Amino acid sequence: MTLTLDSILRSAGIDPTEAMVIRHAYVREHEDTGLVGIHADSTDAEILYYTGRQSAKQRVFPVAPPKVWVVFVREGGDRARLWSVVENRREISNDGAVRTFDLSVSDQLADLRNRLVIGWRSPRTWWINGTTAAKYPVMEIADAQPVPFPGFDRLILDYPQLQAVMRDHRYASWRTALASVMGIYLITDTRDGRQYVGKADGAESIRQRWNVYATNGHGGNVELRTLDPSTFRYSLLRVFDPATPESKINEAEEHYKRALDSRTWGLNRN
Incomplete structure (x- = not known):
């Protein structure tokens, strides 16, 4: 039996029906907003900032996005590696072109950050609802990096x-x-x-x-x-x-x- 994202989400207390899943790609500029993109050396703060700015076009991003966003980064081919789970607190602004959200990094799935890899079955779609993503297969859970002893x-x-x-x-x-x-x-x-x-x-x-x-x-x-x-x-x-x-x-x-x-x-x- 294939392990899917559904069991991973539910084990962390995340209901797929109340979540959305995002897969970022490394780009110089966001094609919908014109904002600076992210790259392999982007910091967590830069990725969070990038995630919190979305297109105001209804066809591009949900009008009423859920509270929980599970964020992956494209790794090549159909692979997507977990970056983090973030909580959508509220929408801060909308200037007609860009919507800005107040996001905070959640502790949910913290132990699987940069370790969990799923197969992304919708190559042209960068966000999907949680119920669809829940069916995606888990391709890898990498060993966690050892934590150095501080003394x-x-x-x-x-x-x-x-x-x-x-x-x-x-x-x-x-x-x-x-x-x-x-x-x-x-x-x-x-x-x-x-x-x-x-x-x-x-x-x-x-x-x-x-x-x-x-x-x-x-x-x-x-x-x-x-x-x-x-x-x-x-x-x-x-x-x-x-x-x-x-x-x-x-x-x-x-x-x-x-x-x-x-x-x-x-x-x-x-």
């Missing part, structure tokens, strides 16, 4: 990012780095600023400890069990080599609890 002292993750780091193959190098150290970490509840100082020592690495948080949200900590982890932010205060004596890690943990006053004003109970 221990630059690591700040929200809860969805933590879960991605622990599960997504793009973050394999991050997991390797976190598995190589023990240390002291900080969890901040961004709703009220309260902080929790924790440690990973003995046979437990930072990766192992954080993987528990990614799984259940609280890591077994009593004070965190009653809170929603969706607003937690994770960072490292200090890392140690696995050969470091446990007593030294305990001293460091105690120092940070006192320095941040996390027992009195934060989420530490001991």
Whole structure:
């Protein structure tokens, strides 16, 4: 059974009947509006700007375009690679020649940007309604590019990012780095600023400890069990080599609890 765009859209919560699908081509100038086109080196901001300016001719662009636009870029032949999903907030202006729309990039299908390739069956049509595009075949879902590890002292993750780091193959190098150290970490509840100082020592690495948080949200900590982890932010205060004596890690943990006053004003109970 051939995989189609329909299942991809629906998995992202996009109803094809309430979406339109666009395939941009690299051109110097838009043939309908005369506006500067896009090219292989165009930035995301330039592509978004280009997408938001459409012809005022009714035969060229829908009179009432839907809220969701799924935007592809022509890759040659009948292939089209996903650029992004954008939300049409409203029409800003219409001077009789060009209509301008207020567009914002959506998180929908964000993990498939530049990876999803579909077969475009209407070579002379650059936009189609979602129900038609839903029948188009998925030709490729490329491997995602690995994300470089930023370094221990630059690591700040929200809860969805933590879960991605622990599960997504793009973050394999991050997991390797976190598995190589023990240390002291900080969890901040961004709703009220309260902080929790924790440690990973003995046979437990930072990766192992954080993987528990990614799984259940609280890591077994009593004070965190009653809170929603969706607003937690994770960072490292200090890392140690696995050969470091446990007593030294305990001293460091105690120092940070006192320095941040996390027992009195934060989420530490001991």
